[in-house]
Amino acid sequence: MDAKLLRLFVTLADTLHFAKAAEVCHMTPSAVSRAIQRLEQELGQCLFTRDNRSVQLTHAGEVFKRYALESLAQWDALQQNLRLDAKNLTGELRLYCSVTASYSILSAILPAFRQQYPGIEIKLHTGDQAQAISRILAGEEDIAIAAHPGGLSKKLNFQTVAHSPLHFIAPSMPCQVSRQIEQQS
DSSP states (O other): OOHHHHHHHHHHHHHOOHHHHHHHTTSOHHHHHHHHHHHHHHHTSOOEEEOSSOEEEOHHHHHHHHHHHHHHHHHHHHHHHHHHHOOSOOEEEEEEEOHHHIIIIIHHHHHHHHHHOTTEEEEEEEOOGGGHHHHHHTTSOSEEOOOOOSSOOTTOOOOOOOOOOOOOOOOOOOHHHHHHHHHHO
């Protein structure tokens, strides 16, 4: 039995209201109704009595609710145990940054990351840091290292990794010009 369907059933059984269950489960009321109808057909039992004003659990619905709650509790416990048993994460991480960031930031971070997560394969892509956000939003990259833009999309999170001091760099100047710059600083 599908855990998502069991959660939907339990939500409807608790709220006894299709619109409220739909809101909680991020579905439309008609989608909730169709899913419950399919479940009732699969079980060969009516789980709810419905009229224009109310929804009530049938006896079969009460029995199925106990089954659903027990099944979901076992499913959640199994998932938790599997997560605890998994010693190493595996997979691929697509990382985007400038060449400069790859040398200045990643060189300090990657050795510890690789030691802690040896099963993660890092796919490093370098380029103009101005493209970082668009590449993340387009799904081309999982994470990027870039300067903080003025504002961020609500679809993104931002975490400061390091502060990079900026300096004026210029050819050597006569003493008089150097003193003027220092006095203005």
